[in-house]
Amino acid sequence: MxxxxxxxxxxxxxxxxxxxxxxxxxxxxxxxxxxxxxxxxxxxxxxxxxxxxxxxxxxxxLAGYRTRLTGLSAGEAGALFLTGLPGPAADLGLGPAVEGARLKLRAALPPGLREQADRMSRRFHLDAPGWYAEDDDVPFLPAVADAVWRGRVLDVRYRRWTEPTDVDRRLEPYGLVLKAGRWYVVAARPGGSGPRTYRVDRILRLTVTEDGFAVPDDFDLAAHWRAHQRDFHARLHRDEALVRLSPRGVTRLTGAAARAAAAAGTPDQDGWTRARVPVESMDRAHDQFLALGADAEVLGPPELRARLAATARALADRYAGAGR
CATH class of the missing domain: 1.10.10.10 (Winged helix-like DNA-binding domain superfamily/Winged helix DNA-binding domain)
Structure with a gap:
């Protein structure tokens, strides 16, 4: 309009x-x-x-002119009260600032919109982390956030997955991302090929230097993160398995495997679905399909089917002799 x-x-x-x-x-x-x-x-x-x-x-x-927030719709006013997630704001050291901004915004709203915003806050609560995820210990998060804001270079001791695990890095932090309750810093190494992603909870030691840097004008944090996610999933699922799944087995799948099963087409006359499911590795696939028990049958690749058969025989022998 x-x-x-x-x-x-x-x-x-x-x-x-x-x-x-x-x-x-x-x-x-x-x-x-x-x-x-x-x-x-x-x-x-x-x-x-x-x-x-x-x-x-x-x-x-004209300098000094400010418009009032009377042009907000009811939906916009309510949505604003869902954007300031208190947990992440507190992690960044911004909890009081966010709460102060919410109070000022609420006071500036007309009575009708204020009531709508309050109702939205009472009816919806956002809790991003998964059920089984432990809260990460991120003692260096406020310091990283400060370096991002002020454009200061970081000297860090960082723990990687691969050997050597503990390495020293000099980083130019471009931005912070919160994904599924976990904080990541997107940072470049001076003279390096481009920004990479680091988990903040894996920083073992950190020094904020007074050396400054400039984020490239064409860098877009949201676009970079989307590209990082696409690349991550492409690298994550390099193999696939051909499986038959019972109706219950289909419902127990998650993520890329669930999407593959949903796209597999019509179940057979027994109600089972045949699908090619992306997997991270043969080790991960063994554990994933073993957890489905009798609700899944792996048809290929042959080495995965043979490995599961060997595990099933070992389990059968163990439980057959359990009462002896």
């Missing part, structure tokens, strides 16, 4: 400063001509907005 678009223009100029008509059009996903009309409408409404022509021109609000 036009009214919402006009408010968005005000908020963009208020938070980002001078912007060109082309930049506003790209943000709003409208034509430049529409932006011109919207700016004229704001002028008519008395908004102190002025523009300069030329290559370095653009639109800007």
């Amino acid at each position: 036009k009214s919402g678009r006009l408010l968005t223009i005000l908020l963009l100029l208020q938070t980002r400063g001078r912007m060109t008509a082309a930049q506003l059009a790209a943000e709003l996903e409208v034509s430049v001509r529409t932006v011109y009309r919207d700016v004229e409408a704001l002028h008519t409404a008395g908004v102190p907005l002025y523009g300069d022509a030329g290559h370095r021109g653009g639109y800007e609000l």
Whole structure:
């Protein structure tokens, strides 16, 4: 709607400063001509907005002008009270700041929207970590966050999965990501090939230096993380297994295996589903399908089927002699 678009223009100029008509059009996903009309409408409404022509021109609000948050819809007001997750904010040392911002935002809302936001907070609670995940000990998280914010180089002692496990690294931290209750820092090594991902809970020792660095202008943290996830899953599932699954077995699968079973098509006359399931490794696949018990039959590869058969025989022998 036009009214919402006009408010968005005000908020963009208020938070980002001078912007060109082309930049506003790209943000709003409208034509430049529409932006011109919207700016004229704001002028008519008395908004102190002025523009300069030329290559370095653009639109800007008069210094000191601030719009009130009365343009929020009920859904937007409620959603804002779900964005400040108290746990992660506290981990970063921002708990009081987030709570203070929530109180100020609530006070600025009209009574109707305030009631909607309060109702949203009472009805929805976000808890990101999984049920069986232990809380990570991340004593260096506030220091990493401070280095990210101030653009300071880190000297760290880091524990890897592979030998040598404990290594010294000099890192330029570009940003922090919270994934499934675990914190990661995306950082580059000076002179290195590009940013990599490090688990913050695996930092054993840390020094925040006074050496500064600049994050590349074209670096996008969200886009980098999406690419990292795609690459991670591509590297994670390099093998596959051909399996038959009972109806119960299908429901017990998770992740990529569950998606493969769902896409496998119609079950056979016995209700069993034949599917090619991606697996991380033969060791992981052995444990994964062994946990399904009689609800799964591995048809291939032959070495995985033979290994499971050997495990089943060993279990049968062990339990057959258990009462002796």
